[in-house]
Amino acid sequence: MLLVPSSEIAARIVAFQRLLGSQQVDAALIRQNTDLYYFSGTVQDAFLIIPASGPPVFAVRRDVQRAEQQTPLRPVIPLESLKQLPSLVDEATGRSSPRTLGMELDVLPTNTFFFFDEKLFPKDRLVDVSGLIRHTRSLKSSWELDMMRGAARISDTVARAVPQFLREGVREWDLLAELERTARLAGHLGFSRVRGFNLEIFFGHVLSGPEAAEAPYADHPTGGPGISPAFSQGSGFRTLRRGDLVSVDTMLNHNGYLNDQTRNFSLGPPHAVLQDRYALCRELHLWLREHAVPGAVTGELYDQLLDVVRKADRLEHFMGPNDSGVSFLGHGLGLEVDEFPFIAKGQKTVLREGMTFAFEPKWVVPGIGVAGFENTYVVTEHGAETLNVTPEDLVILP
Amino acid sequence: MLLVPSSEIAARIVAFQRLLGSQQVDAALIRQNTDLYYFSGTVQDAFLIIPASGPPVFAVRRDVQRAEQQTPLRPVIPLESLKQLPSLVDEATGRSSPRTLGMELDVLPTNTFFFFDEKLFPKDRLVDVSGLIRHTRSLKSSWELDMMRGAARISDTVARAVPQFLREGVREWDLLAELERTARLAGHLGFSRVRGFNLEIFFGHVLSGPEAAEAPYADHPTGGPGISPAFSQGSGFRTLRRGDLVSVDTMLNHNGYLNDQTRNFSLGPPHAVLQDRYALCRELHLWLREHAVPGAVTGELYDQLLDVVRKADRLEHFMGPNDSGVSFLGHGLGLEVDEFPFIAKGQKTVLREGMTFAFEPKWVVPGIGVAGFENTYVVTEHGAETLNVTPEDLVILP
The missing domain is CATH 3.40.350.10 (Creatinase/prolidase N-terminal domain)
Known part of the structure; x- marks a missing residue:
């Protein structure tokens, strides 16, 4: 141990x-x-x-x-x-x-x-x-960052396994079960701790096609249909079809420490709208890496990122379908899913070296689907450095 | 849905x-x-x-x-x-x-x-x-009992899959991963709600051999080694060997409703001590079915069951290793793991028709292992009726 x-x-x-x-x-x-x-x-x-x-x-x-x-x-x-x-x-x-x-x-x-x-x-x-x-x-030591890198390796194992299971005719739910097994075999502890009352995170969201844009009840950008009113989020029993964009958002646990990662996979060429949003998502990540330096104020980063999206005229369905979008772009992460700092509206937290957070700019477009990738970052003197090791491209499967 | x-x-x-x-x-x-x-x-x-x-x-x-x-x-x-x-x-x-x-x-x-x-x-x-x-x-309707029977069917699917994965040389952890996948493919919602602060139940305990008798920190009879100090319970990385008794304790969720089931599997003939305890476990279940009638007081049932064990001279390591045994034999179950009634020391709850609880008499013998099976019961006018459909024999695999 x-x-x-x-x-x-x-x-x-x-x-x-x-x-x-x-x-x-x-x-x-x-x-x-x-x-x-x-x-x-x-x-x-x-x-x-x-x-x-x-x-x-x-x-x-x-x-x-x-x-x-x-x-x-x-x-x-x-x-x-x-x-x-x-x-x-x-x-x-x-x-x-x-x-x-x-x-x-x-x-x-x-x-x-x-x-x-x-x-x-x-x-x-x-x-x-x-x-x-x-x-x-909120301030992580180098030992803690090592643990979080261990969790990122599990995320990578899972993301790399996706093409093996993702194909036309497979149920979203069955893809989820295979990815969970992959995560567990790689040492994922099985659950993620959350501090907030009533918050329940389980494995993450493996979502596909237009149904991926079902509105969430919890404080996430994505919801998903779920299979039960007892926990109506995440994967459903939908069968994957050509043209689907599949979002694999995993929250994985190595020795108590979490990694949050989202990658997108497409069965054939993705919808032009989602491809367009994915490109802007990448720009936002690049902007963040440069500007999330020690001394930056999280609420100001949030406003400036939103400005980038506004200037690109892509605010509609950003961070949630219709008007249900959440007012954060990132959340602190470590032993719990909801740690300090929050890259969110009005937040006054000043970034310091060693803070870690997940950054997840996403579009949730009703009738079309979900697009956007997510990394877990650590603040360094040079800006935000990703702990994730999985390539960031939208993977187009034949 | x-x-x-x-x-x-x-x-x-x-x-x-x-x-x-x-x-x-x-x-x-x-x-x-x-x-x-x-x-x-x-x-x-x-x-x-x-x-x-x-x-x-x-x-x-x-x-x-x-x-x-x-x-x-x-x-x-x-x-x-x-x-x-x-x-x-x-x-x-x-x-x-x-x-x-x-x-x-x-x-x-x-x-x-x-x-x-x-x-x-x-x-x-x-x-x-x-x-x-x-x-x-605590009083379940017939619709709720149908949901709980649905959860029992998932437990049965998982228990029946065990012989397919349980063999010498397999890691306990990998067996766990295969059983979780089996549960998810059968519609298990993935997590179980618990009311008590700091209680964290995940999937259950798949435990094997002498290490199965590691003392728990939570209010369970069994603990198990776990793989991390962040959650040191449940399966470890131990490799299964001939002579091992494997306890598969699953907590599975159908539409929000839970089923708790434990079955024992042995790789070759099990240790005589565990076989002996298993036989007494069956007697306790039979006693309970007859006596858990409407009007019975849970604390009195607990005392009487303990008397049966005392008369058989089998109190040592009952419900926990050494002196760490928990002071309950059953816990209410439905939407949460820890519902009313508790079949526990000093409890004054009067049983009524439609109450449901898991009953789990177990021995946790240091150096040898764990023995005992568990069903989820509903109180009827004729006594406790099991919702589980899996045969109750200790399964001896060749």
Whole structure:
């Protein structure tokens, strides 16, 4: 297993502690799976108490032994009951109540919050530190970028397998099943973590033909028909035909780290409208690579990219069919699908080296289909550098 | 697509309204995906306002058109801004503030709760109605049982495919990939919804040999090694050997409804200990079928089942390796993995006709492996009836 190196864990905790201190938070109680993995290197039924200074306290309900195998933190304290938490917080902070304690209030269920607020820590003030956590997590180390490159290699394996399965008469759904198998055999963990409530991402969107332009209910540019009202997005049972453009948008997971990639494949020459939009998509990527430098403001990048599209008179059906387009062009990506930064309307985030995001300019044209490719980028001093290794051409299959 | 019939939606809303009225709640604001699907028949970015009496108000941010295709509720009201919600609640309840409004406080993020409590409904009292929702959802209609039988057919397709892929020298991980593909081709939606925070279920556990007995961190009897500390459960890269017992535990999704099934396969004669436990597992299933009748109390069933195991002197490594065993034998199942009722220690739920649950007595023996099969049951007047159609024998492959 690829364990998270202890130097990584140490650097992450120190960076986060600096933010806790700057906000006068005495300690954070980390509970959510993704954040536990980030700060401890393991996902267990556990609490990680990170004080503003000094060593963290890692308390594990289950499984202590596997926690010890995976985390460099010591000691791993067995947690028999939540009632132990207050005294563990005393120990970690070296202080007694009243204190200011941070929790992940963007994801923590309301009932759980009230249990902590009223029963466990009635004399402390509980505040939201999810912004500080997400800010810390938004800057990727070179080890993290290696993990994300590993995920990009899985995406590449999947994209390269497409021509083997994509042919006239095959169902979109069956193409999806073959690509998922390909991803799994290449080590894809199977699912992608999302922070937002009610957001459900599964594998991605393998969409074809005009039905690809079905409007989404979630915050994606593409929706797709799905096969059930219980999850009406993604692939349907449609049979592929000549002239179809097939969009393969995959979200793949290597050791917790994600890669988001979209490539387009066409059964014979694609519709002229989609070919036209694909060419503009490439221009937008080239523009982004040059302008997404440290110091750039994400909301301004969004406006400027939209200007490029406006000048080309291609705003219609951009980022969603009709008027349903989403107001982002890119989303931060790492351990979760919806990390900082967002290349989106009104965003004030200033880009820094080591930030990573997926950039997905797409057109969703009713009655015709979907066009546009997507890469996962890292911000470097020279601009945005793609982590994806798959060629970016629209692949025309005979 | 298999849409939820309007008679289903009407009956569900009426049953839930009776509970709202009995608790003096003026209206519930349904927001979570699973509950939206249950009460409206569609998953959209939406709020469903169900008053204690009178017609519900369905407000949809996106996508209104697809909502109209899938839900029998009319009208579907476009929701441009959350600021519309207070007046929509006025309309649904026929009352103005102060009122008692119910939300899903077991899943709703804390920050969202405070936004509703302080900004949108400052004069109303917000209470938790998740228990009422889960109670309503625990009684399945015959249409829902048909959906769950559909999921059981997918489980059967997967279990029957196992001998085709299970052989010496194959990696556990590759067996998993083939079975997932089989499930997807048979219409499995791909993921399973879970209510509990931090619970992550993916496909199930395909586990083999002694490594199958790795302790879990989540609330399952089995853990498995996994391939990454980011999700260290389920299959690993282990190569199958003669003498291995392979446990195929699948959680499969037909139109939103789940089936949970475990079957055991052995490469050659299985270890005597596992064979012995398998025989006792069958006795427990037979005992359950007879005793899980309407009126039975789940905690008492749990105690009595444990007595059977105790009398057989087989408590060691029951429901988890060493002392890590979980304190349940069954969990309610339908649209989510963790529904009411729980066949668990201390539970007071009284069984009623139409309740469904997975029953999974398993032994997790360190150094040897895992044994035990699992069915999804429905409570009938004659006792528990299995929804699964796969033969229950331990399959010994040559």
